[in-house]
Amino acid sequence: MDKIQNQTRPVFPFTAIVGQEEMKLALILNVIDPKIGGVMIMGDRGTGKSTTIRAIADLLPEIEVVTDDMFNSHVSDYDLMSDFTKQQIEDSVSISTHFIKVPMVDLPLGATEDRLCGTIDIEKALNEGIKTFEPGLLAKANRGILYVDEVNLLDDHLVDILLDSAASGWNTVEREGISVRHPSRFVLVGSGNPEEGELRPQLLDRFGMHAEIRTVRDPSMRVQIVEQRTKFDQDPYACIEEFKEQQNSLKSSIIFAQSKxxxxxxxxxxxxxxxxxxxxxxxxxxxxxxxxxxxxxxxxxxxxxxxxxxxxxxxxxxxxxxxxxxxxxxxxxxxxxxxxxxxxxxxx
CATH class of the missing domain: 1.10.8.80 (Magnesium chelatase subunit I, C-Terminal domain)
Incomplete structure (x- = not known):
């Protein structure tokens, strides 16, 4: 119980979410197999899209990453490893690792390309011959979930970059003939409200799945959702404790499915x-x-x-x-x- 209370901010338990089965299933399947290609969640305002996405990230088991590596590199899987870590392995340098929660990265609507992809310090590279890379959100999201709310309002050019990285698992930054590439394999989750415009068909097609969510109309179910949320807001830790068993059971099912x-x-x-x-x-x-x-x-x-x-x-x-x-x-x-x-x- 103490361990739970040390967390910075309690997250609503995934198994406590009432309804919205289509969205929950799409997220679970993408977590089991990230190669499905992410999920686009379209639906009304106030239907728990952000809550559900944060909840699935919180539910997932911790991942082992290489210490002192900016890209959450895997210690043995070459596809999820940065060139820096590969070089260390080739040079037989002993590598230390630690465990972190699955990264959950939010892409703000006003983000620039540099914020997304990262930047190369050209001045340092030209003057001192040192290739200095400042990682962007694509680096932070490697092996995690990248969430874009209001994806239909995001600049098409940025959506393109996102989808390319999600599909290839790599991000390449090129400036003035200097090139840096790093692993960027993540589950891309976009959400939006259809009233604010659709995504272009060629971009929409690149999302693996498309979940539609509607406002719940059934009065008794609405009461259940409101009560559940109120209970969590009043005492989040008691709510987390109440659903602990269900959370652990779902986590085990996901880990087992990944291996199977x-x-x-x-x-x-x-x-x-x-x-x-x-x-x-x-x-x-x-x-x-x-x-x-x-x-x-x-x-x-x-x-x-x-x-x-x-x-x-x-x-x-x-x-x-x-x-x-x-x-x-x-x-x-x-x-x-x-x-x-x-x-x-x-x-x-």
């Missing part, structure tokens, strides 16, 4: 059906097929299954395809409903 992920199989016929659905929905490119396969495997691993079944695909496919459909201004049905119709026709 590589062994989960997906049948060839099921892959064909996924691609058939993407074809019938006229989804551009193959990203929809790839993400649906990945998400279905992550969901199967989360449920401790060895093989993906039809139900797993049905659970995740709307999240993976809803934002990839071509917008028809004359369409009267919602894109999620359209996906479900085709899925039911093909998968039964």
């Amino acid at each position: 992920l590589t062994s989960v199989m997906i049948d060839y016929d099921l892959k064909v059906k996924i691609s058939q659905i993407c074809g019938l929905l006229d989804v551009d490119g193959l990203r929809g097929d790839i993400v649906t396969n990945r998400a279905a495997k992550a969901f199967a691993a989360y449920q401790n299954k060895d093989e993906v079944d039809i139900q797993d695909v049905k659970t995740v496919i709307t999240l993976c395809l809803r934002h990839r459909l071509r917008k028809d201004p004359l369409d009267t049905i919602d894109s999620g409903t359209k996906v479900k119709q085709v899925v039911n026709d093909i998968l039964g």
Whole structure:
């Protein structure tokens, strides 16, 4: 109990969040397999988007990082290691490590490219021949979660940089012929309110999943949400203690799913059906097929299954395809409903 009280600021427990199952599932699957490609959460104001994202970051187990490294480098995985750490390993320097909470980085709306990517001190490089790099938010977010609220209001150029780093796992900064690159593998979470404008289709397509959240209309559920929040505000530590068991259980399920992920199989016929659905929905490119396969495997691993079944695909496919459909201004049905119709026709 003392350990909890030493934390700087208590975070609302993930398992205490009432409703918004679609958003919670999308976040859990991205944490199990970050290669799904992040999640875009679109919905009404005041529906707990930020609370849920902070809660999932707080829930995750601590990660081991190399001490004195600016990029949260992994001690043995080359893909998550900076060039500085690789050099130390090659030179047989003994490396010390310590554990930190999973980084949760907020990108402010007014952020500049330098704040995001980091800067190279050109003067020092030219005068003293020393390559000095001041890390940006992409460096801090390596192996963590990068959250962009109001992503639809962010400059398209910055969204592009974010998506490129999230996809490649690396960030490269070049100034006056001097180049620095570092690992930047994170789960990208964007949120926004559709009333304030949509993201451009080519940027939207780069997000792995798209969760839609609506204000809860059911009165008894609304009361439950308000009571839960009031209880937390009055005594956060008692609330954290109350949900401790559920938090630990979910954490264990996520860790287990992460380790099981590589062994989960997906049948060839099921892959064909996924691609058939993407074809019938006229989804551009193959990203929809790839993400649906990945998400279905992550969901199967989360449920401790060895093989993906039809139900797993049905659970995740709307999240993976809803934002990839071509917008028809004359369409009267919602894109999620359209996906479900085709899925039911093909998968039964």
